[in-house]
Amino acid sequence: MISAINMLICATLFQRLWDADIWYSLPAIIAISLVYAATRHEAMGPILHHALRTALWIAGFMAVFFLILRLIS
Secondary structure (H helix, E strand, O other): OOOHHHHHHHHHHHHHHHOOHHHHHHHHHHHHHHHHHHOOOOOHHHHHHHHHHHHHHHHHHHHHHHHHHHHHO
């Protein structure tokens, strides 16, 4: 059984994640990845595959950059 304190902690954590400004980067990552992939391929399959790889690369780069900034500050 989940206690009231655990429920409050989970709700607070969920609210902090929901309010995080990082969510604004998702539409930009998706749009950039799809446009970049579409300039390289014509068929839908390769476009989606390349867009996924590019999106993961961008997200990974952002995560590494975030960690570097976090360690510096």
